[in-house]
Amino acid sequence: MNIHSVPDVPVPMTSRVLDAALAVFTERTYGGATVPQVAERAGIGVGTIYRSFAGKEELANGVYRRAKQAMLDHLVAALAAVGSDTGARERVRAVWSGLAAYAAADPDGFAFLEHQQHAAYLDADSLGLARRIDVVAEELVRDGQRSGDLRGGDPAMLVALVFGAFVGLTKQRRSVGTTLSRSDVDAAGDAAWHLVARPVTPTLEDHP
């Protein structure tokens, strides 16, 4: 039924609630969503939600955590696929593809993660998970900078630029109602590579 479900296995309650909550929170924002709306979407009674989650806030943390973890899993899987001894370009490509894979597999999850102001309800665990993904990405950038393949500057900034570019892309696609094709992803990924690649022709300017 969705990225988080397994065929032929009855979807457990918690998962159904998270699915519904993700859909509703994504569509209406945490603050704009109501628990009854989540219940209706899940096809269950309101009270049932409270059997799995202490309240709306914990529910939102559950949604956030599951999505963030899935995104991390996709990134890690994409990086693992190219191996750890490839060049920076391959690894950036892998990251970009990993993001695309997750965004394709769980568009609502991706969109939800991009909402601003999660701060109002995120707990320490959720924040820690968010931090881990940043750390992975920043480490990657540092590696690339060390090898001379990536441009210099604050790794966090480069990560933010690439990640932001990808988010911008998905947002635009969402606004026009289309999905990213394989070639769109590749074309944009190529562009994103140049965003962080050590500029060519720099030979003259950088080291005269």
Add this chain to the structure above:
Amino acid sequence: MNIHSVPDVPVPMTSRVLDAALAVFTERTYGGATVPQVAERAGIGVGTIYRSFAGKEELANGVYRRAKQAMLDHLVAALAAVGSDTGARERVRAVWSGLAAYAAADPDGFAFLEHQQHAAYLDADSLGLARRIDVVAEELVRDGQRSGDLRGGDPAMLVALVFGAFVGLTKQRRSVGTTLSRSDVDAAGDAAWHLVARPVTPTLEDHP
């Protein structure tokens, strides 16, 4: 007091309300903000808000419109400053600086505009304004593509990538609590240029 105020002139009610609403909406999201919170922030009574705005929704449209217009003004001003006969690189730089100038002058406004799900309350006028800014940017990209300075592909996609990169940058800075320095902006702008620049034939330079 803020980007929208003029020294030594008493701030009109509407403006005070918009200022407060922007701050509260940005901090807590439209759905998470309450009208009393806005009133308290503005230092006025709740009822006073309803003298200037028909309701929370119209208030949010006012906030959105003012911010979007200011962003557009900054972009137009930055482009006007470099003239219309400059090369693509100069113009991309101008756009990037214009965004930075607006984000620096009105950080809350910039952040608010980046919120997702404005759709729940934006009216036709607001949507029209949003569209205008996109049109300006896309036209710029088309020009650059025609002259061969920018890479090919859907102009809207390139705009989304650049804009997204900038948003990612501001978001990251906000999360660590620092502001963008002039050199940060320039460094990131240089990176963003390569995001859209026509790639130098990679065969020779990259793998000689």
Add this chain to the structure above:
Amino acid sequence: MNIHSVPDVPVPMTSRVLDAALAVFTERTYGGATVPQVAERAGIGVGTIYRSFAGKEELANGVYRRAKQAMLDHLVAALAAVGSDTGARERVRAVWSGLAAYAAADPDGFAFLEHQQHAAYLDADSLGLARRIDVVAEELVRDGQRSGDLRGGDPAMLVALVFGAFVGLTKQRRSVGTTLSRSDVDAAGDAAWHLVARPVTPTLEDHP
């Protein structure tokens, strides 16, 4: 301009306010009317109302009192016109015509007086005035009963029946949007007379 105004004399503030308040209270009920609505109807500022009346409640008492007094005046005038030495039939006719004259001259006032639940805001003076009109009518009934022209029973009850019949008539006419013609009034007045007239011994006439 209305029953309470005199030609060529500028309408004093208090009167304008009462006129507007009567119209609004009649149309929307005391509880459903707002002071700003009264102000707008009067073509004046809200604050101005509070220069003549301490509040909405006192305003309603003013409206009530003026209307009740006008009704009393009409009744007294009609009775005076037929003199005090006429028969019961003439006097009942006079009362009926007096009511009709007032209802014609000040339809809103008449309708307002018929609203239920004035009790929520009427003060002692207003209640006293209301009582006076009842006393006049009951005394009239008692006279007629003494002379043998009117049927027996609680005078207050007979008054209530006649008065109620008249109110029912005006209400029905209001609901269909027509006004009472002279002949309507007379026909209904004739019927009303039989309501209180001492019945002719039915044994002979009805079953000869």
Add this chain to the structure above:
Amino acid sequence: MNIHSVPDVPVPMTSRVLDAALAVFTERTYGGATVPQVAERAGIGVGTIYRSFAGKEELANGVYRRAKQAMLDHLVAALAAVGSDTGARERVRAVWSGLAAYAAADPDGFAFLEHQQHAAYLDADSLGLARRIDVVAEELVRDGQRSGDLRGGDPAMLVALVFGAFVGLTKQRRSVGTTLSRSDVDAAGDAAWHLVARPVTPTLEDHP
């Protein structure tokens, strides 16, 4: 508990709310009543009201409809009791008794129906019901006029006179705090009969 309840059956929520709303609306007018007042009277939470009724307006329609229907039922029952082949006098008596029976069984309902300005919130269904009761009464008058038992004139007017007289009676009784006794009703009903009866040729009796 009231006219609408059945012994030994737990009063359903809707009914409890209607009972309370009737009491509060009757006492304070639709515009002057508040939903919390209704809730308190019903001994339930405010939110509970909104489970049975969409809002104050729909609640008022429910109250109106239930009362109007009950009044209609009483009239129909009273008419059925005398049969359709009786004379006009019997049928007028039946109507009068039916009104009295309803007013006795549900004084608040009767009083509420007499409020003016229901128009502000009544919906089409409620208005249709109101019309039905008028149609029944007018048809009765037309029958009586055809048979020569009732005086001529617009049937709606005669209905209005009789109905108005009854309303005047209940209003007066309410104001003095007493209830109508059987003999009061009969005495007043006799008077009301003469209100609509074809007058006996006045020439002989009045001026022999």
Add this chain to the structure above:
DNA sequence: TATGAATGAGGATTCATTCAT
């Protein structure tokens, strides 16, 4: 004197949460 902007208590309505079934 007349005004109407400003106010905040109060009104209608919603919604997170509980708990008896």
Add this chain to the structure above:
DNA sequence: AATGAATGAATCCTCATTCAT
């Protein structure tokens, strides 16, 4: 375990009243 009726605090909004102009 699951439900959804019931709740009342919290929300949006209105309006009687005040007061500086």
